[in-house]
Amino acid sequence: MDRSLSLYQQVSQYFQPLGNVEALVLTTFGLDVHYLERSILPAFFPNLGDGPADEPHRPLFEYLEDEQIPVSVVYDANQLVRGETVISSQMSVTKELRWQAHPVVRASGCFHPKLILALVSDGEQQNLVLGCASANLTQPGWGRNFEACALETIALKRGIESSLLVDIGQWVESCQSYSRGSAALEMIKDAISNANPHGSGTRVHDGKYCARLWFGQGGLGLGEWLKRKIIPEDIRSGDWRLEILSPYISHEIPNMLSWVNKWIGTSQSDVPKILFYCPRDGELIDLDHAVLKAYESLENVGWAELVGESLKSRLKDEHGNTLNRFLHAKVYRFYTEETEILVIGSANATIQGHRDRLRGNEEACLVLRRKQVQGITLKPWLKYIERELTADDCKLTPSADEDSGSEHLMANIQAQFDWSTRVLTLANLGGTEVLVYLGSGSELCCIAGGGSWKEELDSQLVGSLFRSPAVRVANNDSGGQAWIYLVEELNLHEKPPAPSMERNVDDLIRDWQVGTDQRIAERVARESMPDDLRASSLHASPELDEGAVQDRVNDLFLAIYRFRREIEAKLSSDINDNRFARNQVQSRLFGRGGMSVRYFVEKVLASTLPDNSSEASMSPVEGYLAVLTINDALLEIAPAIPPTEFPEQMDGLLAVVGQSQARLRNSVFEVLAQENSADEAERLVCWVEENFRYTRATKEAS
């Protein structure tokens, strides 16, 4: 197992050759939104390059503004964190990138799988990437802990024989019960059902390995499922051993351990056949002594430590002492000298983690059975601790088991907001009444147990959700306790870009002049320039900063010309068959994102006719010409849009732009009338319209 790269680096390297991500689903127990956006999500889009140091997610922000790539994150609603602390209901959560959050509340047990599911395409072949990891979407998970991960790619070919793909299809359906509004899950489900996979049992692929996904399907706990599906009786002969890495171990022994203890038999040497990694905190064992006592009943189990120095951190404490990394990996490794079965994922060595109880956790593990290359003998990862471990070796208060806090009072709420209709829908799936708050304002509504609430929000409340897409929910029965829930956002392309990522009108004009790839490449190039070149450079770089003298009107015409040509080119292909092209047209023309027509027109209006708090940065003539030209471009494009596609949206868009044009026309007229007579002003405006319009009619006339 390679352990030299961080999870971010491994994922980036893995995804780089696979082409474009078309849909992405991540699941996690703990979720740190800030860290996810800046330090995790960009890993899945490595071809965008790194962003600036203080905005590493900037290229991804721009990419997601342009391309409607559905991204969903499903997390345990109890575990919204910032840094390493669960955030309180008084804190606000901001999202800067376009992705859907799906909080999961479970009546018992927790939502614990750490899955990566990505639909990727290199233009010819569509693939599905499955990753099973132990890492939460948090800073410790992706940045610091010692975690394990397995990544597998399946080519989606019609009629494919793949039990793994069947497993994934079932998991997707089960996950949709938590995240009905997930566009990414829906797209992946469609792709799998188009492939129409058939199970192949545990057939070894290419004579090398077989892979399956365990997530508690069929109501089977991990041990029972392994016994039936992966380790049938005919392969149980031989000198099998088991090594277990898990940061948490329950007092109650999971069924799998009891079964394996019997099956695997007694070792001929002093080293037991089942070795458990013994979690440590400095010199002490990070386990309750009762756990050690419980495992004394299994004669083939021993405690062990990791071979080598993988747990040595490069971080130091305040005294300069090297820290140890927290082992958070959950791996079960069965092996003989030639065969290895790896179970890698989220399942701790606890009865909840193994789902030995009906109401255990939601978990997921990738299970691989593979033959070792001939001539190479599999070596142990763990080193047996020969001395007896006593209560004195154990910490008085071991680290809290992440599986143990499963019984909780958190209200079971589902909250959805549709950015297209501005309707917020709340459903109280619990039995008790809850109060729901939005932003810092007063109570939004009170919902009885089993009840629901649905309403179109006014602009103030929409603004509140725009700043922080979350609701606070208080349950009267829990002593005034409140929780924060991220809202499941629908029609995300209708949401305006995050205010913290805002661009001014000149940025937009520049953006509209170039394609996405070039824009992102230029930003990355600017950041990759050597410090001394950048710092000591007294003049602008012609490569990166557009050395030419700025001419805003000229730039405007060029920008809108490029926009029109780009949309026309996409419309000339069959957008019904090309999902990417369709999404791009939809997002550019009818969305509200950073590259949308609406956003552009809003920025022009704000720069030309600002409110009292700011100054105009565009002249009325510039503003008017911008919107006039946009309107012309849309009129040019409109006939090319197939009648089945977006007919009403186009009318709506033209109306919005037309109104803006009328406002700006008035402002131009007012300015000109101050200097000339009204007749003269009217004549000038008409002259501009006759000479600067670029509709088919004017072209033909000229």
Added chain:
Amino acid sequence: MNVPLVFFTAEDPREIPRGSRDPLRFLPVWAAIGRRMVPYLTTVTPSYRGFLTRFLFHGGLEELVPALADAPREAQWEAFCRFEQLCAIVRSSDELSVQTRNFPGISGISTRIKKAKFSVGSETSYWLVMSQKNTGFWGYYHQASMGSGILKNNNSVPSGYQLSDASKRIFDESPARVLINKYAGTLRAVFTKKVVELSISEFDELAQLFAEKPYFQGTWGEFWYQQILIADSEIGTGYSREIKESFAEAIAAVYRPGLSQGEIWERLTESNIDAVRDHAINVQANEAVIGLCEWVFDVCRLRHEQGETLDKAGEWAKDHGFNSDWLSRLANLSEPPDEQLREYRELALSGENTFQPLAIELLKRHKVVMSSRKSAPWVEVLDSGQLNVREPVAEILPKDFKKHFQRYPSGVRWRYDYFMNAWTSAASEIGFLPEAENG
């Protein structure tokens, strides 16, 4: 299905406190002084052969594909991407008579030639480095080539590049043009096709062109000397061409392969050419204070068994070099032009126990620098005088001041090179200076 990837994770390097250089942000101060004499060469543009690659490419476009010579830079980049790969493979191939290795991306190309054939392409899978556009000769040499007057913008919107008028005149009469025309068919394909398969044996003369030292080749050599080694600065930002020429001659007079850049600068302070001597003295004065300040800062980052305090750091400094021997040598040198550096110098030389006040000032400066980088200081002094060391230093140089003073009698602790290494490297490739034996 591919074979699944199974791994344990390492710590994310972004989570580790940065070992970034320049914690006191002296880089802009020294770079501004260095740029007056060496305006366009940097640590990433130290090679005549990098400039030559751009020169050959843009000359070749004008000769073979004029439409692309007038095209926007995006269109030109794709063609350059393939041409750079061709040059890289030709420069490194053992199958040709001569090699000029040492360029970005060399490590990845050893396996590109198969059965004497190789391919170049604009797709990322062919790139020399992960981001060939940014960290190859396109990204690194565009500004230097433009500043040096080798290239200029063409008339396209957005603009691309073309040879400057002076470069075009030289190109038309140069051996490069002859060679470009000899390879016309092949290069036209490289410039216009997305992927081209080529035969390595065809390119021996190109390999030789890269290996030649043009300095002794009449106007061709004069051109490179003028454009790279004594290039004009932007008006008002550098020395005149005459002074730069004197500078080049003065370096040639003292240069020996193996000399450190600090030794070259110290020898230049004794030059009998006034302008050169003044510049070297200026560089030395600047570096004297920067070297001292960085030494003091590093001492504050030392760990001691009894804990870290400013007092402890002061004692250590006194025992290990911060004493009258060093300070009096520095006092004999000129004052640096930068006002803040002059204040640090004055503070250091104001008495016997100046370590602590200087350290406090430097730690304040460091805190501001790190705050602007949104990062915690590597070391900070608390009100109690305790030092909170987050990024300890393992070793402080020089270990032996006596030996250091034998090599550098001025006492200067040379830290930055003021582009001297880039200049001597380019000068060696051109043939103006002798090349070090190890290349």
